[in-house]
Amino acid sequence: AQSVTQPDIHITVSEGASLELRCNYSYGATPYLFWYVQSPGQGLQLLLKYFSGDTLVQGIKGFEAEFKRSQSSFNLRKPSVHWSDAAEYFCAVGGNNAGNNRKLIWGLGTSLAVNP
Amino acid sequence: GAGVSQTPSNKVTEKGKYVELRCDPISGHTALYWYRQSLGQGPEFLIYFQGTGAADDSGLPNDRFFAVRPEGSVSTLKIQRTERGDSAVYLCASSLGSSSYNEQFFGPGTRLTVL
Numbered sequence: 532a533q534s535v536t537q538p539d540i541h542i543t544v545s546e547g548a549s550l551e552l553r554c555n556y557s558y559g560a561t562p563y564l565f566w567y568v569q570s571p572g573q574g575l576q577l578l579l580k581y582f583s584g585d586t587l588v589q590g591i592k593g594f595e596a597e598f599k600r601s602q603s604s605f606n607l608r609k610p611s612v613h614w615s616d617a618a619e620y621f622c623a624v625g626g627n628n629a630g631n632n633r634k635l636i637w638g639l640g641t642s643l644a645v646n647p
Numbered sequence: 648g649a650g651v652s653q654t655p656s657n658k659v660t661e662k663g664k665y666v667e668l669r670c671d672p673i674s675g676h677t678a679l680y681w682y683r684q685s686l687g688q689g690p691e692f693l694i695y696f697q698g699t700g701a702a703d704d705s706g707l708p709n710d711r712f713f714a715v716r717p718e719g720s721v722s723t724l725k726i727q728r729t730e731r732g733d734s735a736v737y738l739c740a741s742s743l744g745s746s747s748y749n750e751q752f753f754g755p756g757t758r759l760t761v762l
Contacts, residue, residue: 535689563748574651575690575738575753582748621689634680634703635751637689 533558535622537638544612545646552607552641554622563625564605565635566596570618578620581605592616617645649673651754653739659760660729668724668757672741679722680751681714682738690738696722729761 536555544550556562566578579590586598596607605622619642623635652671660666672679678697682690692706696716707713711729716722726733736758740751 567753572755574755575740577750577752580748580750623689634692634695634706635690637691639687639689 533624533636535624535636535638537620537622537641539641540639541642541644543644543646546614547611550607550609550612550616550643552620552622552643554605554607554638555603556605556622556624556636557603558624558626558636560626564596564598565623565625566590566594566605566607567621567623568592568618569621569640575621578607612643612645614645614647617643619643651739651741651752653737653754653757655757656755657758657760659762661762662729662731664729664761666726666729666759668726668737668759670722670724670739670741670754672720672722672739673752674720676741676743676752677719678742678744678749678751679716680740680742681722681724682740683735684738684756685735693724693737726759729759731761734759734761 534557538553564581567575568578569575578594579588581588581598589595594609598605619640621640622638625635654669680695681693684690694704694714695702699719711727714724736756738756740753742749742751
């Protein structure tokens with residue numbers, strides 16, 4: 532079965548501290564992987580995506596993520612968190628096979644709080 | 648340019664009523680998606696359009712839910728005989744193409760409350 536697990540429901544970090552949000556997936560084929568951010572009152576915004584090639588991908592707002600096939604993981608990282616990063620973060624997986632459906636399978640999200 | 652817009656932003660209705668939720672995708676985007684997000688959950692896929700046709704409607708929970716995209720642009724999600732369990736934020740997204748690597752751009756959502 533296709534699924535995405537985000538083990539941490541809620542994380543609190545201090546401003547300036549490093550951040551790692553975990554994501555594990557189960558997918559029958561080679562996955563496309565995504566991280567989205569949802570701020571209060573805002574729509575979902577794509578932070579970064581992985582399709583192939585370099586397993587370390589860079590995204591917007593200083594975020595990066597590393598695809599580890601052996602661990603079925605795609606963890607999101609940021610070296611120094613800013614107060615404006617407080618939001619809900621979602622990991623999602625999609626198919627890359629021709630003819631495969633295009634829907635994204637989503638995790639439950641991780642809520643990030645940032646202490647000043 | 649304009650992003651994905653959804654109307655209304657909030658909809659309160661009574662159990663058993665019929666509702667329509669509208670999505671205006673980004674101009675030129677051929678693919679359109681509907682998701683539902685319940686409180687504390689991630690988005691749940693409902694239906695995906697490529698052009699005017701529903702390419703995948705496997706996420707529609709039952710036959711009370713229906714969506715159309717008659718001219719390949721604006722889409723309407725229709726819910727008949729609403730139930731309290733239908734209360735959620737309904738999200739619309741559009742993308743330039745139908746492949747998974749085409750970024751999906753999301754609208755702000757319509758919050759549906761069924762009393």
